[in-house]
Amino acid sequence: MPAVTISQLPAGSALTGGEILPAVQDGATVRTTVDQLRAGLAAAAHGHALADVAGLQTALDGLRVLGRRSLWIPASALEAPASAGAEAGSVEGAAHGLLRRTLDFDPTVPESAQATLALPKSWDGGALALRLLWTAPAGTGDVAWIIKGAAIADGEPLDAAFGAAVTVTDSLSAPESLHTTDESAAITPDGTAADGGIVVLRITRAVEDAADTLDADAQLLGLRVFYDVDAASDD
Numbered sequence: 001m002p003a004v005t006i007s008q009l010p011a012g013s014a015l016t017g018g019e020i021l022p023a024v025q026d027g028a029t030v031r032t033t034v035d036q037l038r039a040g041l042a043a044a045a046h047g048h049a050l051a052d053v054a055g056l057q058t059a060l061d062g063l064r065v066l067g068r069r070s071l072w073i074p075a076s077a078l079e080a081p082a083s084a085g086a087e088a089g090s091v092e093g094a095a096h097g098l099l100r101r102t103l104d105f106d107p108t109v110p111e112s113a114q115a116t117l118a119l120p121k122s123w124d125g126g127a128l129a130l131r132l133l134w135t136a137p138a139g140t141g142d143v144a145w146i147i148k149g150a151a152i153a154d155g156e157p158l159d160a161a162f163g164a165a166v167t168v169t170d171s172l173s174a175p176e177s178l179h180t181t182d183e184s185a186a187i188t189p190d191g192t193a194a195d196g197g198i199v200v201l202r203i204t205r206a207v208e209d210a211a212d213t214l215d216a217d218a219q220l221l222g223l224r225v226f227y228d229v230d231a232a233s234d235d
Helices: 034-041 056-065
Strands: 020-025 028-033 068-074 087-092 099-105 112-117 129-135 142-152 166-171 198-205 218-228
Touching: 028 034, 068 112, 112 218, 129 142, 129 166, 198 218
Parallel strands: none
Antiparallel strands: 020 028, 068 218, 087 099, 099 218, 112 198, 129 218, 142 166, 142 198
8 A cells, every 4th residue: 555644545434433444552553543532532531630730720829919900999898986976978860860878078077987897817917008988068278187097906905006107188179079099108006916806997077287178077988998919819
């Protein structure tokens, strides 16, 4: 039989599974079928795990660690102190009925509110940053917000001192519109940041600051909290 290259063979039709093919198995030339090849390549025939590939799990974990994390805290989740606390409010949009819960901060009295959160175990215990989302029913001018933090570890007193203050200022562009502050400077909670603990953030309207010029309530809608992680999961 004259030598014929594969490219010279006639074209085949759709494979049905019973076609016979040559293969080398354990050093010997044997015959097999298309069905046998398919079965050998099926996912069920392979029992490999990530651990079978050296370094793969570590590389994947490293990718997951990259970047920052953030979480949303609505105004309704904050607590206002009995003295000089921001007033809880609820507004229903006149045109479409969109509802929003707010904490209303007076333009003349330095009112405050606090958010308590348990950050994930993967948090690196470092500085935080915030963006405040807010609006106002009327008026013109700027709002200055003061942010402080306290970290309390398991077994420590709950009435802890707050750390150094950070101020962020934003301008009212239009009443009844969403406003988002720039990201604050780094906020370092005072105390011990540890797994199993909590972080308390205190938000105060800095009405005594010359930068705070809005002549109306500043209505806080919520907070975006930014933090860094040093582990891929909370395992």
